[in-house]
Amino acid sequence: MDTKKMAIIATKGTLDWAYPPFILASTAAALGYETQIFFTFYGLQLVRKDLSVLKVSPLGNPGMPMKMPFGPKWFKSINWNMPNAIQAIIPGYENVATALMKQTIANNGVATIPDLRELCQEAEVKFIACQMTVELFGFEHSDFIDGLEYGGAATFFEFAGETDICLFI
Amino acid sequence: MNFDKELDARGLNCPLPILRAKKALAEVTSGQVLKILSTDPGSVKDFAAFAKQTGNELLSTAEAGGEFTFFMKKK
Numbered sequence: 001m002d003t004k005k006m007a008i009i010a011t012k013g014t015l016d017w018a019y020p021p022f023i024l025a026s027t028a029a030a031l032g033y034e035t036q037i038f039f040t041f042y043g044l045q046l047v048r049k050d051l052s053v054l055k056v057s058p059l060g061n062p063g064m065p066m067k068m069p070f071g072p073k074w075f076k077s078i079n080w081n082m083p084n085a086i087q088a089i090i091p092g093y094e095n096v097a098t099a100l101m102k103q104t105i106a107n108n109g110v111a112t113i114p115d116l117r118e119l120c121q122e123a124e125v126k127f128i129a130c131q132m133t134v135e136l137f138g139f140e141h142s143d144f145i146d147g148l149e150y151g152g153a154a155t156f157f158e159f160a161g162e163t164d165i166c167l168f169i
Numbered sequence: 170m171n172f173d174k175e176l177d178a179r180g181l182n183c184p185l186p187i188l189r190a191k192k193a194l195a196e197v198t199s200g201q202v203l204k205i206l207s208t209d210p211g212s213v214k215d216f217a218a219f220a221k222q223t224g225n226e227l228l229s230t231a232e233a234g235g236e237f238t239f240f241m242k243k244k
Contacts, residue, residue, distance in 0.1 A: 023183070023184050026184060026188055027184040027187060027188070030184070030187055030188050030190075030191035030219070031219065031222045031223060032222070032223060108182055109180045109181045109182040109185070109208075109209075110182045110183075110185075111181075111182075111184075111185050119188055123188075
């Protein structure tokens with residue numbers, strides 16, 4: 001049987017959007033897929049050495065439940081959504097939301113992004129960073145983890161053209 | 170049921186039980202049986218799908234008090 005293949009384009013650079021590419025890639029690798037992720041635009045944040053740059057923002061994100069990860073059950077079930085105009089003027093709002101999200105993730109036995117990324121690397125998921133966006137955003141190769149390859153659209157198609165599953169995230 | 174290795178994936182959520190199982194299966198030989206404990210309700214469908222796609226045989230699935238026990242035989 002031929003090895004199945006999957007390619008993912010990761011374009012988002014927030015904590016919440018870091019999950020789908022790494023969950024799918026690590027699971028695909030466990031199922032025996034040869035897997036590649038092409039990181040471009042804001043997706044480059046997912047291959048930074050320092051992952052503390054990943055944040056989540058409830059601002060302009062009406063789908064995000066704002067619930068507290070501690071306290072009694074009645075307290076945890078309150079949804080703290082508030083108008084965008086108010087969210088926007090509270091200093092540090094994003095940092096607080098990110099800290100609460102990380103606590104919720106830990107409470108639910110969900111892996112952290114550094115862990116999932118490492119699991120992908122252990123499973124030999126190939127990471128390719130878009131060289132054009134590296135330059136566009138003024139990054140240096142030293143900002144990124146080791147083991148990355150740098151390439152462009154043609155590099156992506158070389159592998160993507162042979163895949164069974166190809167996703168844009 | 171007899172088993173050769175046990176994996177405690179209780180408290181872990183998707184996709185960790187599958188990733189840990191894959192790792193544990195790499196540490197047993199063909200024909201040996203891995204016992205997996207999990208509390209993730211999604212793992213029931215996931216382990217069936219994992220078995221189907223990897224060729225490892227899911228010998229049994231059981232649930233008791235919110236805990237799931239799987240026996241998987243390595244291909």
